[in-house]
Structure formats: C-alpha cells, structure tokens
Amino acid sequence: MTVDLAAVADNWRALARRAPGAACGAVVKADAYGLGAAEVGRALSRAGCRTFFVATPAEGAALRQALAAAPAEILVFDGDVEDDAARYDGHRLTPVLGTLDALARWSRHARAHGGRRAALMLDTGMTRLGLDPPDAAAVAAEPDRLAGIELAFVMSHLACADTPHHPLNAAQKAAFDAMRARLPAAPASFANSAGILLGAGFHYDLLRPGAALYGLSVVSGRPNPMQRVVRLQARILQARIVDSKTPVGYGADRLIAAGSTLATIAMGYADGLPRALGDCGSGRIGGTPVPLVGRVSMDLATLDVTGIEPGLVRPGCVVDLIDDEHDADALAAEAGTIGYEILARIGGRVRRIHRGGAGG
Ligand SMILES: *Cc1c(COP(=O)(O)O)cnc(C)c1O
Numbered sequence: 295m296t297v298d299l300a301a302v303a304d305n306w307r308a309l310a311r312r313a314p315g316a317a318c319g320a321v322v323k324a325d326a327y328g329l330g331a332a333e334v335g336r337a338l339s340r341a342g343c344r345t346f347f348v349a350t351p352a353e354g355a356a357l358r359q360a361l362a363a364a365p366a367e368i369l370v371f372d373g374d375v376e377d378d379a380a381r382y383d384g385h386r387l388t389p390v391l392g393t394l395d396a397l398a399r400w401s402r403h404a405r406a407h408g409g410r411r412a413a414l415m416l417d418t419g420m421t422r423l424g425l426d427p428p429d430a431a432a433v434a435a436e437p438d439r440l441a442g443i444e445l446a447f448v449m450s451h452l453a454c455a456d457t458p459h460h461p462l463n464a465a466q467k468a469a470f471d472a473m474r475a476r477l478p479a480a481p482a483s484f485a486n487s488a489g490i491l492l493g494a495g496f497h498y499d500l501l502r503p504g505a506a507l508y509g510l511s512v513v514s515g516r517p518n519p520m521q522r523v524v525r526l527q528a529r530i531l532q533a534r535i536v537d538s539k540t541p542v543g544y545g546a547d548r549l550i551a552a553g554s555t556l557a558t559i560a561m562g563y564a565d566g567l568p569r570a571l572g573d574c575g576s577g578r579i580g581g582t583p584v585p586l587v588g589r590v591s592m593d594l595a596t597l598d599v600t601g602i603e604p605g606l607v608r609p610g611c612v613v614d615l616i617d618d619e620h621d622a623d624a625l626a627a628e629a630g631t632i633g634y635e636i637l638a639r640i641g642g643r644v645r646r647i648h649r650g651g652a653g654g
Contacts, residue, residue: 297329299337300650301521305507308520309490313497319345321486321504323353323371328566328637329508329524331480332360333648338507339364345372347390347502351381355469358385369413370379371423377402382410388446390415392424394432396649398441404442414477418469419462420453427473430572434476445480446501448473455488455496456514463492488512499556510633511623518623524637526616526644528561528577533599533607542596543588550587554600557584562593566640567615568629571595575628576611578620579606584613 310318320343326334333358335346346353346361346368349585354368361368373389374396375382383391391397392415404410417424425433434441449505450470453458470484481499487506489496491513506514509523538552550556563569572589577597584597599607615621622633628637 295329295644296525296647296649297333298521298523298525298529298650299333299648301509301523302329302334302507303337303650305509305520305523306338306343309487309506311322311489311620313485313494313501315494316497317345318501318503319343319347319483320507321347321349322357323349323504324638325353327504327508327510327572327634328640330358330646330648333646333651334507335360335366337364337651338362345369345500347504351378351385351387352389355381355385358387367411369446371415373400373412373415373487375400375403376434383407388412390449392417392624394425394429394439397425397433397443400441400588401442406442406638409442409444411444413446413483414448414480416448416450416452416470416473418466418473420451422451422468424450425473427469430473430477430606437478440478446467447476447481447483448477449483449500449502452484452486452489452492452496455486455492456512458492458513463496467496486512497531505634509621510637511621518621522621524620524621524622525614525618526640527612527614528559528565528595529615530557530565530607530609530611531560531594532609533557539614541588543572544590544591548588554598555602555607556587556596557599557613558594558596559613559642560594561615562591562595564641566594566636568631568636569597569640570629571625575625576620577615578617579611579613581619583620 321337323333327329354370369388388411390413442544454462472598482502484498485496487503509520511518575586576583584599587598588635622636626633626636
C-alpha cells in the first residue's frame, strides 16, 4: 500500500479553502482510515492542521507520541473518562463528552485539577452518540454541570450529508442551532467531509473531515473532486496456463476455460480484500483490468490474466487492486460496500509505504 502524503496535505488545504471562516481539523481515527495515523498526522501538522480527532484514548496516546512537540489538540470521540483520566492528562487528550454521566465525571476531575478542556457532542438526529435535547436542556438549566470545564467546542454529526438534498440535513442544523443557543457560548463544529460540501451554512468554526482527506468519494452520484491517495498492490506468487477446463479455488464452483492464464496473488481477506469480491472484483495489470476468479481465500486470490503480456504476470510482478483509475470506491462498489470500509480494513500484514511526506 502506497500512501501519497502530499496528496493528503493538498486535500486538506483544498477543504480548508472551501471554508475560509473556519479552522480545518482532521479525523485520523482507525489509524487514519488504515493509512497510518502517525505519518498522516505528521504530514497534516506540517501543513498547518492543529486539531485532530481519534476514536479511542489509545489512538490518542499513539498520535500524541507521533506528533511529539508539535502544537496540536487531540480530541477523543469515545470520550468517557471513567477509568482513564490519567491517560487523558498524561497525553494531553481532550474528551468529547456525550452523556451527562461522562460530563459529571470530567467536571469532577477538572475541578480537582485546576480545570480541563472538553468538547460536547450533541445528538441532533443521528441517534448514535451525544446529549439529546433533554440532556442539553439539563445542562442549560444547571450550568454548574460544566464546572471546571473549558468548552473547546460544541459539536454534532450529520447522518445524511452524503445526500445533499436529504431533509435531515436542514433538520439537524436547526436542532443544532436551537440546542447551542441554550448552552454557554462556545465555538461549534458540525461538518464532516460531506458536510463541508453542503456549503457555508454547515461550516461553523471547525471542520472535521476524514474520508475526503484520504481521496474517498463522499457525495453519492457526483464526480469525486479529491486527489487519490492510496495505491494497493499485491505480488503474484504463481502463474499458470490451464490446459483443460478446470475449477479454481475453494468450492470448485468456478470453471475456467482451457487455455486461460491464471495468476495467484499474495493477498486475501485477512489482508482486507473482501471475500465478497469472489468472481466479481477486479484488479489491473499495466492499466488493463483483470477479473478475480473463484473465491477469495484468507491469504490468496486468483485472477484471470489471459491476454496480458507474459512478462507482466510472472511471479514477483504486481497487480494493482487500488489505483487512481480503479480507486477504493470502485473496488468497494464491486464488493457491495463503501470505500471507507475498504481502506479501514486493509490488514496489518500489508506494508505501508509513505511518500511525499517531507515537503508536506
Ligand atoms: C468519522 C467522523 C468524522 C469524519 O467523517 P468523514 O465522513 O470521514 O469526513 C467526523 N465526525 C465524527 C463524529 C466522526 O465520527
């Protein structure tokens, strides 16, 4: 897997330019969607990013170590500090608080230690994480619940930003504004990648893009304006010409015509190549599409490379599973999933090569 860090930084600058009045953060949870949070975090820090979001305190601790002395606030979405306050303090992590209990715990900790920052997550219609309107009303009625806490910002998350005309977008924005109006004044953060593309009314003070930084398509049915970032290649272990009609792979349910050339690659579902791609996915060799045939195994998959120049299908040659023309979203479509899931599941055995980092 080759990750183009210069393209990540360009994508970050391009998103920031769409919202000149807002600061642009970066979501690097799940190891920056599988691309490597340390390398991506350092590249974005060099580009000027000062606010990073991760999912868990462990991810936050690793990112703090990678960023070392760089100025950065690291926020943890999954920010309940029940047994973890020391880790939050030790790595200077800021929790995103989404329940009244979590707020009470952090307030108690903050009061005992001279004050702490936190973000508040409001649930405005996604019904996943965050204070719902009655919870927010409780905070508004008893502002002491925030004692000791400096509000970094108040945030919410859009459920349908990838569908620009979905009525829930405007409904969530109205709910967000109504809830914010009753809480102590604080900067606001609302837009993920697709939310940024919804326009200025959704930008507020801080953007939270993830997927668009990594070159994924975030609005259904529209051309993807972001630079592609990821190339995923697998090595051919063996190639053969089959001399009679023959089945291939587990189950023996796919028959290959005599005279076909097959190539077996060192990548399977344990590496994140979805099993759902069996008999319907594709890769590319020298720019020519080649279909996956038979089932995807744990460590291996087989492609029909009939007609490809023999010099390109010898053991040691590579097949592109993801490249600029057949990108993560294209592979995802073949597997019946989304590009986010493809990238986030690329396995630990796949070597990450980061390019373009130094110039930022
Ligand atoms: C993952 C996440 C984001 C980033 O979403 P993208 O669609 O990848 O831009 C932003 N905010 C929250 C709360 C998230 O969980």
